[in-house]
Structure formats: C-alpha cells, structure tokens
Amino acid sequence: MVLLAIETSCDETAAAVVEDKVWVRSNVVLSQTKLHEPFGGIVPEIASRKQMEFIAPVVQQAMAQAGVDWRNLDAIAVTNRPGLIGSLVVGVSFAKAIAFAHSLPLIPVNHLEGHLFSVFLQEKESQEAWSFPFLCLLVSGGHTELIWAKGVGDYEVLGQTRDDAAGEAFDKVARALGLGFPGGPAIDRASEGGDPNAVAFPRADLTPTLDFSFAGLKTAVVRYLKGFEERLKRKPNPTLADIAASFQEAVVDMLLTNLVRAAEATNAERVAVVGGVAANRRLRQKLLALAEQKRWQLALPALKWCTDNAAMIGCAASFRLEQGLAQSDLFCDAFATADLK
Ligand code: KG4
Ligand code: ZN
Numbered sequence: 001m002v003l004l005a006i007e008t009s010c011d012e013t014a015a016a017v018v019e020d021k022v023w024v025r026s027n028v029v030l031s032q033t034k035l036h037e038p039f040g041g042i043v044p045e046i047a048s049r050k051q052m053e054f055i056a057p058v059v060q061q062a063m064a065q066a067g068v069d070w071r072n073l074d075a076i077a078v079t080n081r082p083g084l085i086g087s088l089v090v091g092v093s094f095a096k097a098i099a100f101a102h103s104l105p106l107i108p109v110n111h112l113e114g115h116l117f118s119v120f121l122q123e124k125e126s127q128e129a130w131s132f133p134f135l136c137l138l139v140s141g142g143h144t145e146l147i148w149a150k151g152v153g154d155y156e157v158l159g160q161t162r163d164d165a166a167g168e169a170f171d172k173v174a175r176a177l178g179l180g181f182p183g184g185p186a187i188d189r190a191s192e193g194g195d196p197n198a199v200a201f202p203r204a205d206l207t208p209t210l211d212f213s214f215a216g217l218k219t220a221v222v223r224y225l226k227g228f229e230e231r232l233k234r235k236p237n238p239t240l241a242d243i244a245a246s247f248q249e250a251v252v253d254m255l256l257t258n259l260v261r262a263a264e265a266t267n268a269e270r271v272a273v274v275g276g277v278a279a280n281r282r283l284r285q286k287l288l289a290l291a292e293q294k295r296w297q298l299a300l301p302a303l304k305w306c307t308d309n310a311a312m313i314g315c316a317a318s319f320r321l322e323q324g325l326a327q328s329d330l331f332c333d334a335f336a337t338a339d340l341k
Pocket of ligand 2: 111115140141275276307308
C-alpha cells in the first residue's frame with residue numbers, strides 16, 4: 001500500500017510518500033518560519049497564501065523523491081483538522097483535486113492522530129517496530145495531552161492543558177525574553193550553559209487530575225523580568241541563560257511529573273513523547289534517564305518526525321485503512337478545532 005500524504009495545518013507545507021504503513025519513501029517539509037519571524041508569530045493570512053504558493057511544488061518533489069507515479073498510489077491522505085482553517089483548506093482542496101483527477105480514495109486525517117503515529121515511522125530496517133498499547137505525551141504548539149493509546153482509533157485522553165499548550169508557553173516566554181520566533185528552539189539554545197535551578201519558577205499541580213497548566217508559569221516569568229534590570233545589579237545575578245533554563249526546567253518537570261503519574265495509572269510499559277516540543281533537548285535528556293529508571297520502552301521520534309510533517313499523516317491513514325477504519329471522502333470539510341477520536 002503506497003500513500004501520498006499532505007499536511008498543511010499550520011505554517012509548514014508538507015508532503016510525503018509512505019509505503020506499507022510505516023516506511024517513509026519521501027518526506028518534504030517547506031517551513032515558512034522565516035516569513036513569519038518579523039511578526040513574532042504566525043500570521044494566518046500569510047500562512048494560507050504561502051500554502052497555496054508552495055503546495056504543488058512540494059507534492060511534486062515528494063513524488064519525485066519517492067520515484068512514484070500517480071499509478072503507483074493507492075490513496076491520498078490529508079490533514080483536515082485541527083489547525084489554521086485557511087491553511088487546512090489549501091491542503092484539503094489540493095488533495096481533493098488530485099484524488100478526483102486520478103480516481104484515488106481521499107482519506108481525511110486528524111493532525112493529532114498523525115503526531116501519535118509519528119512513533120511508528122521507519123527509515124531503516126534496523127529500527128525497532130512500535131506497537132499498541134502505549135502511553136503518549138503529545139506536546140506541540142497547540143496541544144498538550146496525555147493519551148492512553150489502546151489501538152488504532154481507540155484513544156483515551158487522560159489529561160490535557162487547561163490554558164496554554166507547552167509549545168505556546170515556550171513561544172510566549174521566548175518573546176518576553178526577546179529571543180524571537182519560534183520560541184521553543186530559541187529557548188532550547190538560550191538555555192545552554194544556564195543553571196536550571198537559578199530561579200524557582202512555579203510548577204502547577206492539578207492533582208488529582210492529570211491536567212496541565214502553563215499560564216501561571218508564563219506570567220511568573222514575565223513578572224520576574226519586570227524587575228530584571230534591578231536584579232541584575234544584585235548578586236548573584238541570573239543571566240538570560242539561567243532564566244531560560246529555569247523556565248525550561250519548570251515545563252519539563254511538569255510534563256514528566258504527569259507522565260509518571262499517567263504511566264502508573266495505566267501500568268504502561270511503552271511510553272512515547274511526540275509533537276514539536278518533543279524536540280526539546282532537556283526534555284529528551286531527562287526522558288531517557290527516566291525511561292531507564294522506570295524500565296519503560298521509550299519512543300522518542302527523530303527531530304524531523306517531532307515537528308509537523310506529512311509522513312505521520314500518511315502513517316495514520318494507512319493504519320486506519322488497514323483496520324477498515326477509514327473511508328474515502330471527497331466531500332470532507334476542514335475544521336479549525338477537533339478532538340482526538
Ligand atoms: O508539532 P509542531 O511542529 O506544530 C504544532 O502542531 O503545533 O509544534 C510546534 C511547537 C512550537 O510551539 C515550537 O516552539 C515547539 O513546538 N518546539 C520546541 C522545540 N522545537 C519546537 N519547544 C521546545 N524545544 C524545542 N527544541
Ligand atoms: Zn503538529
């Protein structure tokens with residue numbers, strides 16, 4: 001089974017060819033980050049216009065790199081929810097057009113389910129295959145969720161953020177620190193050499209639930225910065241690296257505390273961390289140590305599978321098709337908001 005997948009839910013134009021559910025034959029991602037940088041965040045109007053400009057060449061490139069023709073494809077998969085509506089509509093319309101023109105089934109995919117399946121992606125024979133059930137921490141720019149994934153299409157959301165997503169907190173705090181956009185990678189870099197215990201930022205604890213909250217932490221950093229000039233005169237004076245590292249530590253601590261509690265509640269043996277924030281080096285470092293201590297089988301996808309890509313969308317669609325859980329829908333709509341179902 002060979003699928004062409006298209007992902008345009010935000011500011012990345014992505015296309016991939018996936019074979020036999022997990023094998024990535026090609027994966028093309030064109031990021032618009034540079035275009036949005038001057039505005040300090042994603043401008044939806046620019047994002048959708050650029051999606052329209054880039055979509056055809058990106059799809060052509062993915063097909064060429066995989067060495068496939070339309071005749072080799074079994075289906076087209078496309079992200080249709082959740083995301084920036086203008087961006088989604090471009091991918092969905094384009095996918096409909098090519099599915100119609102080449103008489104191929106069109107499979108709409110939930111972006112969150114795509115992230116969940118990023119742990120199954122393979123490039124080399126040597127990679128260990130992943131399997132259900134597993135506990136998944138999904139941390140991206142728009143979502144922070146703990147999911148007990150029992151099987152294809154069988155997901156239980158155990159906890160989620162009550163305010164900002166983890167990636168959103170990184171982006172907002174980076175702006176407050178003058179580190180630019182996107183904030184996650186900027187804070188990751190700025191934290192290098194910083195002391196993660198320099199500033200005792202608060203950790204929200206929503207026990208007995210497994211929910212998260214990052215808004216208070218963000219406000220705490222902003223308030224701390226207001227007295228920054230004054231504090232610089234005092235000893236010891238935290239550097240920008242110290243503040244960035246302390247904020248990052250607070251986010252990582254909150255994520256891992258709930259992950260451990262969720263693993264205990266589910267008796268999970270397999271744990272996966274996916275989404276853009278899973279690219280964070282401190283999170284990855286602490287996770288590896290934790291997995292060893294708890295004897296979890298840990299899936300931490302390669303960085304290119306953590307951030308938005310189309311291969312994960314093709315993978316999710318393939319698993320659904322195999323299980324008879326996906327139907328072609330040339331009339332499918334796009335939705336800005338959607339839960340994982
Ligand atoms: O999954 P993703 O590419 O897009 C969404 O579906 O949202 O995630 C993007 C988010 C952004 O908020 C970005 O700042 C964050 O992931 N991110 C990081 C890192 N790389 C990307 N956050 C922390 N550390 C990183 N290294
Ligand atoms: Zn995403």
